[in-house]
Amino acid sequence: MADLAHENIAHAHSGETRRDFLILTAGALGAVAVGATVWPFIDSMNPARDTLAASTTEVDLAPVAVGQRLTVAWRGKPVFIDHRPAAEIKAAQDVDISQLRDPQTDAERVKKPEWLVVVGVCTHLGCIPLGQKTGDDRGPFGGWFCPCHGSIYDTSGRIRQGPAPLNLALPPYDFTGKTTIKIG
Amino acid sequence: MADERPGAGSRIIRWIDHRLPFLATMEHELYEYPTPRNLTYWWNFGSLAGIMLVVMIATGIFLAMQYTPSALLAFDSVERIMRDVNFGWLIRYAHANGASMFFAIVYIHIFRGLYYGSYKAPRELLWILGVIILLLMIATAFMGYVLPWGQMSYWAATVITSLFSAVPLVGQSIVTFLWGGFTVGDPTLHRFYALHYLLPFVILFVVMLHLVALHRFGSNNPLGIDMKGPQDSIPFHPYYTVKDLFGLCVFLLIYAFFVFYAPNFLGNPDNYIPANPMQTPNHIVPEWYLLPYYAILRSITFSVFGIPAKLLGVILSFGSLFMLFIVPWLDTSPVRSSRFRPIYKWVFWLLVIDVLALGWVGFNPPQGIVVTVGQIATLYYYLHFLILLPVIGKIERPHPLPTSIATAVLGGGASLTSVGSAPIGER
Numbered sequence: 001m002a003d004l005a006h007e008n009i010a011h012a013h014s015g016e017t018r019r020d021f022l023i024l025t026a027g028a029l030g031a032v033a034v035g036a037t038v039w040p041f042i043d044s045m046n047p048a049r050d051t052l053a054a055s056t057t058e059v060d061l062a063p064v065a066v067g068q069r070l071t072v073a074w075r076g077k078p079v080f081i082d083h084r085p086a087a088e089i090k091a092a093q094d095v096d097i098s099q100l101r102d103p104q105t106d107a108e109r110v111k112k113p114e115w116l117v118v119v120g121v122c123t124h125l126g127c128i129p130l131g132q133k134t135g136d137d138r139g140p141f142g143g144w145f146c147p148c149h150g151s152i153y154d155t156s157g158r159i160r161q162g163p164a165p166l167n168l169a170l171p172p173y174d175f176t177g178k179t180t181i182k183i184g
Numbered sequence: 185m186a187d188e189r190p191g192a193g194s195r196i197i198r199w200i201d202h203r204l205p206f207l208a209t210m211e212h213e214l215y216e217y218p219t220p221r222n223l224t225y226w227w228n229f230g231s232l233a234g235i236m237l238v239v240m241i242a243t244g245i246f247l248a249m250q251y252t253p254s255a256l257l258a259f260d261s262v263e264r265i266m267r268d269v270n271f272g273w274l275i276r277y278a279h280a281n282g283a284s285m286f287f288a289i290v291y292i293h294i295f296r297g298l299y300y301g302s303y304k305a306p307r308e309l310l311w312i313l314g315v316i317i318l319l320l321m322i323a324t325a326f327m328g329y330v331l332p333w334g335q336m337s338y339w340a341a342t343v344i345t346s347l348f349s350a351v352p353l354v355g356q357s358i359v360t361f362l363w364g365g366f367t368v369g370d371p372t373l374h375r376f377y378a379l380h381y382l383l384p385f386v387i388l389f390v391v392m393l394h395l396v397a398l399h400r401f402g403s404n405n406p407l408g409i410d411m412k413g414p415q416d417s418i419p420f421h422p423y424y425t426v427k428d429l430f431g432l433c434v435f436l437l438i439y440a441f442f443v444f445y446a447p448n449f450l451g452n453p454d455n456y457i458p459a460n461p462m463q464t465p466n467h468i469v470p471e472w473y474l475l476p477y478y479a480i481l482r483s484i485t486f487s488v489f490g491i492p493a494k495l496l497g498v499i500l501s502f503g504s505l506f507m508l509f510i511v512p513w514l515d516t517s518p519v520r521s522s523r524f525r526p527i528y529k530w531v532f533w534l535l536v537i538d539v540l541a542l543g544w545v546g547f548n549p550p551q552g553i554v555v556t557v558g559q560i561a562t563l564y565y566y567l568h569f570l571i572l573l574p575v576i577g578k579i580e581r582p583h584p585l586p587t588s589i590a591t592a593v594l595g596g597g598a599s600l601t602s603v604g605s606a607p608i609g610e611r
Contacts, residue, residue, distance in 0.1 A: 040271035041246050048250075049268040 056184035058176070061115065069132045071120060074183045078120035078128055079171055080144070081181075084155060088142065089113050092156035102167045106156045109170060117181065118157040119171050122146040124164035129153060144168070213399055218417035219424050220405035222593045226300075227403060227424075228431035229293040235432060236286040237391060241384050243279040244328075251331065253377035255370040258333035259458045277447040283325050284450045285439050287473035290318060298511075299532050301520030302404040308512040310397040315508045317390050322474065322505075324383040327376040334455030335465050341368045341376070343468065347481075350495040367461055407592055408520025409585055416589035467549060475546030476539050477501045480565070482550050483558035500562065507569050514569055516577030524583040528576050531568065538564045 057074040059081065064070050070081040084092070092106040093113075110116055122129050124146065130136040131144035131153075139145035140161075141154035151162030158167040173183040201207050250269050252261040265272035294314070297303055303311035330341040345362045349355040364371030402411060411417050418424075442449060450472060454465045470478050484497035491499075507514075522529040538561050545558035586592035 040274050041242070043270040044246050044272055044275055045249065046270050048264070048270060048272070050264060051268075 056182060058180060058182050061179040061181060066114075071132050072183070074119075074171055079183055080116075080118050080120040080132060080157070080168070082116040082118075082155070084114055084116055088155040091142065092116075092154060092158075095154065095156075095158075101159050101165070104156075104158060104167055109156050109158070109167070111173075111175060115181075116155070116157060117171060117173055117183070118168040120144075120168070122148065122151050122164055123159065123166040123168065124149055124151050124162070129168075213395075214425075215419065215421045217399065217420040218402065218411065218414070219420045220403055220411055220589055221416060221418045221423075222405050222407060222589050223403060223424065223427075224406050225427075225431060226292070226296045226406075228428055228435075229289050229296060230398075231428045232432060232435055233286065233289045233293055234391060236282060236289055237384070237387060240279065240282050240286060241388070243275050243282060244381070244384065246275050247279055248381060251377075253331065253374050255333065255373050255459070258331060258373060262332045274443070277443045281439065281442045281447060281450060283328065284442070284471070284473065285435075286321070287325070289435075290321065291473070294318070294508075295536060297404075298535070299522045300404055300406060301408050301515065301517070301522070303512045304515065304518075304520050305512070306401050307397070307404065310394060310400075311512055312509055313390055313394040313397055315505070317387055317394060318508075319505060320383055320387045320390065324380060324387065325471065325473070327380040327383070329471060330373065330376050331380060332455060333373065333459045335457040335459060336452045336455035336468070338368060338459035338461065339464050339468050340470060341372060345372075347498050347501075350492075350498040352495070369461075404520060405589060406521060406523065407586060407589055408524070409589060412588050469547060472543065472547070475544075476542035477504060477546075479542040479546035479558050480504055480562045483545070483555065483562045485555065485559075500566070504565060507566075511569065511573070514573045516574050517580060517582070518577075519582040519585065524585055525576075525580055526583065527580045531572055531576060534564075535568045538568065 055075050057072055057079070059070070059072050061070075061081070061083070064081065064083045066083050067085045068083050070083075071078045072081065073079070082088075089106070095106070097103040097105055106113070109118075120128055120132070125148065127146050127148035129144035129146040129151070131138040137145045137147075139152035141152060143153040143155045143157060143160075145152055146162065146164065149163050151164035152160050153164075153168055154160050156167075159165070171183050173181050176182045197207065247265065250261065250265045250272060252258060262276070265276050267273075269275075297311065297314070326340070326344055330337045345359055345368065348358045348362060351358055360366065362372070363369065364375060402417075405411075452469065452471075457465075469475070478501075481497045481501040484493050484500060487493050488496055517525060517528065519525055522532055541557060541561045542565065545554055545561060548554045550558070
């Protein structure tokens with residue numbers, strides 16, 4: 001105790017006291033405790049395990065004819081699958097990517113050229129672009145046209161005109177067979 | 185430190201405070217607020233109760249984000265909270281055990297008030313507001329218990345709402361109205377959920393009034409005598425903020441023990457069976473904090489003056505709570521603290537034992553000795569408040585009171601020794 005008292009006096013000269021030390025350590029531990037208490041509450045609002053478990057979708061592509069477009073749900077969002085005809089593939093590949101707002105070659109956006117798989121959510125403010133159904137307005141590039149604010153996508157799902165900043169997003173997917181894919 | 189005090193710092197704060205004196209009020213009520221210098225740890229339970237109210241509202245709001253109040257989905261949504269929602273188990277266990285902790289704290293707080301005469305003039309309204317808070321808490325806890333829609337939820341809802349069927353003539357109509365149907369069902373669950381969300385904020389409002397009433401005359405104290413000047417008080421901060429904080433840490437250890445190591449100890453396993461309107465569980469008991477009222481209800485097995493047993497049981501059960509409203513006028517003694525009341529001091533502990541006995545009666549099946557004990561304990565409960573409290577005040581000769589808190593605490597000779605030898609002082 002005598003040593004501590006001595007130390008206390010010594011520290012007092014430099015403006016630091018045992019009380020400062022105690023307040024700082026107690027305060028720091030208190031902050032850790034508050035953080036550890038608040039975190040479970042915040043994390044409880046993150047996707048729950050049942051939500052995460054529903055995050056992969058398997059799709060059988062065999063029935064999809066050339067030129068046909070298919071919409072499947074993945075994590076509650078639409079995923080556009082386009083069985084592209086040769087003309088669409090060529091149109092997508094021939095674009096000079098230096099002219100694009102979000103430059104990407106068609107090859108970077110597909111695993112097999114005849115199958116385009118994109119998230120069907122406009123990158124502007126989240127509407128679902130038209131173009132999946134026959135008779136839909138596909139816009140001047142033959143891809144998709146967003147009715148909300150007029151964003152226009154090409155046959156590779158790249159943004160060509162309108163306010164959207166980015167190309168249609170690519171979901172993670174793999175070919176699990178010749179004509180089956182697993183999204184997510 | 186002085187520079188860090190609210191209002192002394194930035195010009196913006198001063199500008200705001202001049203127009204909206206919020207910080208100045210807080211500083212006055214939580215910082216300088218003169219508090220008796222002799223408060224013991226029994227005075228921690230008020231702030232603990234306030235903290236538990238906040239904990240219950242916080243955990244409750246996050247549970248509400250995940251819960252579905254429909255008879256078809258309620259049970260499953262609770263299981264989803266337990267299994268799928270991140271930390272859902274923690275938030276739900278904190279909420280469920282929090283209710284028990286809240287009641288334990290509030291009951292200690294109430295018995296503290298009874299021992300030290302905190303309900304006496306000029307704090308009658310403070311006490312009455314406290315009783316209102318207790319009633320609101322019981323209603324809220326009951327409706328919250330129904331929400332998981334297990335067997336105990338369902339049958340608790342059925343039994344408690346059926347209490348109102350004891351009302352003559354219109355009883356059954358009232359019950360149908362409460363249910364929104366002919367049994368406890370989906371409409372009942374929906375309205376209980378809505379009210380369970382509403383009532384805590386009503387409690388919060390009454391707690392504010394409770395605090396306004398408290399700060400009007402300040403806390404009572406173990407000596408039960410008024411503060412007569414600055415020598416009798418110390419500022420709330422840092423003395424009682426630190427003391428409350430230490431008490432909070434100790435309390436949190438107990439709370440955390442239940443949440444993490446015995447989360448279902450205070451619950452009933454039958455409530456993990458989904459509600460089944462076709463079958464009542466064999467042994468039905470309420471949560472521990474309602475056992476004494478339940479015991480009184482079951483103890484009345486006979487009719488008196490033509491009042492049927494069922495109605496009388498309901499009246500006496502509710503009456504055991506409502507009687508608390510008139511305690512300030514039932515107690516005729518001018519002396520607040522039991523330290524100076526040689527007879528009442530022991531009678532108080534008999535009441536504590538009586539209430540514990542009622543709890544034991546409520547927990548056990550109503551057969552044999554349990555019924556007899558329940559009837560005696562019910563009788564004694566009413567005897568305590570309606571006979572002993574008024575009569576003892578008249579016949580008891582209290583010990584001499586110390587002249588001031590300061591003399592008693594800082595060296596009052598004889599009075600200090602007598603204070604030290606009082607049983608509660610040793611705790």
